[in-house]
Amino acid sequence: MPPRHSARIHVHLPGHLRRLVGLASTVVTVDVPLPIGGVVTVGDVVAALERVYPALRGTLRDAGSGVRRVRPHIRVFAGSEDLTTSGLSAVLPPAVRDGLEPLRILGAIAGGAQPTRTRGRRSAQRAPDGGPAWR
Amino acid sequence: MQGVRLLVGTRKGGFVLTSDETRGRWDVRGPLFGAEVYHMQGSSSDPDRVYAAICSSWSGVVIQRSGDGGRSWHPVGNEFAYADGSTTHQDFSGEQQPWKFRRVWHIEPAPDDWPVPGGGEAVVAGAEDAALFVSGDGGTSWTELSALRKHPSHLRWMPGAGGLCLHTILFDPMRPQRLYVAISAAGVFRSDDAGASWRPMNRGLSAKYLPEEQPEVGYCVHKVTMHPDRPNVLFMQKHYGVYRSDDAGESWRDVSGDLPSNFGFPIAVHPHEPDTVYVVPIASDEEHYPPEGALRVYRSRDGGGNWEPLTRGLPDQHCYVNVLRDAMATDRLDPCGVYFGTTGGQVYGSSDGGETWNLIVGYLPAVLSVEAQTLG
Numbered sequence: 001m002p003p004r005h006s007a008r009i010h011v012h013l014p015g016h017l018r019r020l021v022g023l024a025s026t027v028v029t030v031d032v033p034l035p036i037g038g039v040v041t042v043g044d045v046v047a048a049l050e051r052v053y054p055a056l057r058g059t060l061r062d063a064g065s066g067v068r069r070v071r072p073h074i075r076v077f078a079g080s081e082d083l084t085t086s087g088l089s090a091v092l093p094p095a096v097r098d099g100l101e102p103l104r105i106l107g108a109i110a111g112g113a114q115p116t117r118t119r120g121r122r123s124a125q126r127a128p129d130g131g132p133a134w135r
Numbered sequence: 136m137q138g139v140r141l142l143v144g145t146r147k148g149g150f151v152l153t154s155d156e157t158r159g160r161w162d163v164r165g166p167l168f169g170a171e172v173y174h175m176q177g178s179s180s181d182p183d184r185v186y187a188a189i190c191s192s193w194s195g196v197v198i199q200r201s202g203d204g205g206r207s208w209h210p211v212g213n214e215f216a217y218a219d220g221s222t223t224h225q226d227f228s229g230e231q232q233p234w235k236f237r238r239v240w241h242i243e244p245a246p247d248d249w250p251v252p253g254g255g256e257a258v259v260a261g262a263e264d265a266a267l268f269v270s271g272d273g274g275t276s277w278t279e280l281s282a283l284r285k286h287p288s289h290l291r292w293m294p295g296a297g298g299l300c301l302h303t304i305l306f307d308p309m310r311p312q313r314l315y316v317a318i319s320a321a322g323v324f325r326s327d328d329a330g331a332s333w334r335p336m337n338r339g340l341s342a343k344y345l346p347e348e349q350p351e352v353g354y355c356v357h358k359v360t361m362h363p364d365r366p367n368v369l370f371m372q373k374h375y376g377v378y379r380s381d382d383a384g385e386s387w388r389d390v391s392g393d394l395p396s397n398f399g400f401p402i403a404v405h406p407h408e409p410d411t412v413y414v415v416p417i418a419s420d421e422e423h424y425p426p427e428g429a430l431r432v433y434r435s436r437d438g439g440g441n442w443e444p445l446t447r448g449l450p451d452q453h454c455y456v457n458v459l460r461d462a463m464a465t466d467r468l469d470p471c472g473v474y475f476g477t478t479g480g481q482v483y484g485s486s487d488g489g490e491t492w493n494l495i496v497g498y499l500p501a502v503l504s505v506e507a508q509t510l511g
């Protein structure tokens with residue numbers, strides 16, 4: 001099998017960001033360059049998302065301040081593992097890097113308006129701890 | 136056929152309200168964007184070109200642009216980088232703290248003849264912490280007009296209760312290089328060279344919350360407005376007092392006169408009568424609701440000093456809402472329309488210059504801003 005040059009990452013995006021870029025589906029797939037050693041970070045995925053969806057620039061990490069961190073009120077999970085506090089340098093676990101599980105980006109439990117039309121949609125926004133992800 | 140479009144920013148979304156020239160029935164569209172909308176504003180040369188400044192702690196600041204009068208929107212640039220982040224300003228305690236970009240308070244399409252690098256569609260934005268940004272490409276990219284924040288007085292700029300915000304941007308329609316900004320709590324600044332240099336324009340104002348009687352800066356200016364036909368005359372609602380300048384901001388005099396309170400946020404000028412001014416007095420700096428619980432707009436027809444309450448159609452008791460600084464506007468029809476939104480989510484309108492008022496919509500989220508576009 002020839003070596004892979006990119007990783008295909010599935011990313012679960014929260015509703016407010018999906019609406020911003022006009023996405024109907026909850027999960028988007030982006031290709032991230034795969035360096036030697038096969039390490040992919042949250043920052044690599046954010047950069048790939050920003051390339052495909054320029055409107056996301058500044059929404060996942062501060063664009064203006066130059067601070068390279070995930071914005072406050074944005075949570076990042078790989079499976080049940082909370083990568084939020086590890087920031088953009090957090091390394092994706094193999095299951096996410098290999099496309100077997102999505103990288104889940106969620107709005108923190110407090111943080112913004114999230115209009116929902118049905119209870120079912122609200123359920124889809126539940127945070128991993130079972131709490132509601134909207135205010 | 137003429138009409139009016141109101142652009143209403145609220146705590147939970149933007150709304151576009153439209154009516155024909157009778158202003159009797161309104162179509163209400165929204166909420167748009169699903170987040171806090173500090174300000175929406177249209178271009179004077181192309182009313183269908185509209186911008187919205189949105190802020191959410193989930194997604195940060197997002198600027199949206201519409202080319203069809205608010206029917207469809209697309210996000211443009213949201214990178215507001217301070218030209219020099221190493222300087223400081225005062226915080227509430229008087230200690231120095233570094234600048235931080237927090238949100239856009241006010242967005243203003245520039246006149247067509249305003250000089251901007253690139254010569255494209257120019258728009259300027261007032262930010263918190265106080266800074267002025269300009270875009271020459273319709274909001275896609277932003278550059279700070281950094282001379283404002285480099286003024287030596289910046290070390291004494293401090294936040295008002297809402298933050299250290301640049302909330303007023305006024306272009307002089309007769310002098311393409313001149314513009315004014317107002318910052319709470321710093322004061323009014325004027326540039327005569329399209330933002331390359333600035334002067335504080337605060338002589339005659341009072342600052343009761345500072346030890347000096349008339350410092351160069353430190354004034355909690357709430358809003359400034361002008362009549363486009365007479366741009367040397369400015370009107371200001373300040374934390375403590377309504378003021379007027381007859382010399383393009385060189386000096387100010389108190390025209391609070393017989394108002395029931397010297398506190399309030401918005402101020403608007405009649406589109407056809409440059410000496411007719413509207414304010415909404417608020418009980419005090421602590422009590423952000425109308426005096427006696429009666430919502431009243433006050434009008435002066437002599438440029439300030441003598442004020443009359445306009446009450447017909449407005450609640451006369453048990454009303455404890457506020458009207459924020461960007462939440463009052465006028466249209467240019469004759470007779471002119473006057474509009475304001477409240478923190479209780481009501482938008483009131485008058486189609487007879489303020490004589491009578493009607494509730495246009497009553498249950499919006501708290502209203503942060505109202506702008507009126509005259510169409511046709």
